[in-house]
Amino acid sequence: MARKQQSADTAAASAALGAKGVFSALLLGLGAAMLGAVAAGEAQGGHHSLVAAVAKMARLRPEVVRPDPTALAFYDARYRDYLALHDRFGQHDRDLMPRLRATRAV
Numbered sequence: 001m002a003r004k005q006q007s008a009d010t011a012a013a014s015a016a017l018g019a020k021g022v023f024s025a026l027l028l029g030l031g032a033a034m035l036g037a038v039a040a041g042e043a044q045g046g047h048h049s050l051v052a053a054v055a056k057m058a059r060l061r062p063e064v065v066r067p068d069p070t071a072l073a074f075y076d077a078r079y080r081d082y083l084a085l086h087d088r089f090g091q092h093d094r095d096l097m098p099r100l101r102a103t104r105a106v
Contacts, residue, residue: 030054030057030058033057034047034050034053034054034057034058035050035053037053037057038050038052038053074103078103081096081099081100084096085100
């Protein structure tokens with residue numbers, strides 16, 4: 001790929017997504033699809049570079065997502081359960097798995 005085209009792609013991606021947005025797009029679950037589009041290449045309907053794929057495939061929204069305060073207790077409890085699983089999966093806290101199974105209905 002020519003350096004001139006690469007620079008144009010970088011500028012297009014940065015204009016479309018902002019400097020941080022180009023790399024944020026990869027972290028938002030689009031990375032595999034973008035890499036696949038680059039692997040396919042332009043002849044197969046893909047893109048010639050990762051920067052070009054980001055510019056065409058990712059869109060950042062200007063909205064801010066705020067946590068739901070009514071769900072705080074539920075997710076705090078799940079996080080405590082996760083820590084317990086991580087540190088001592090079932091060795092010390094015998095009611096951990098029944099407690100986690102009970103959350104399926106929620």
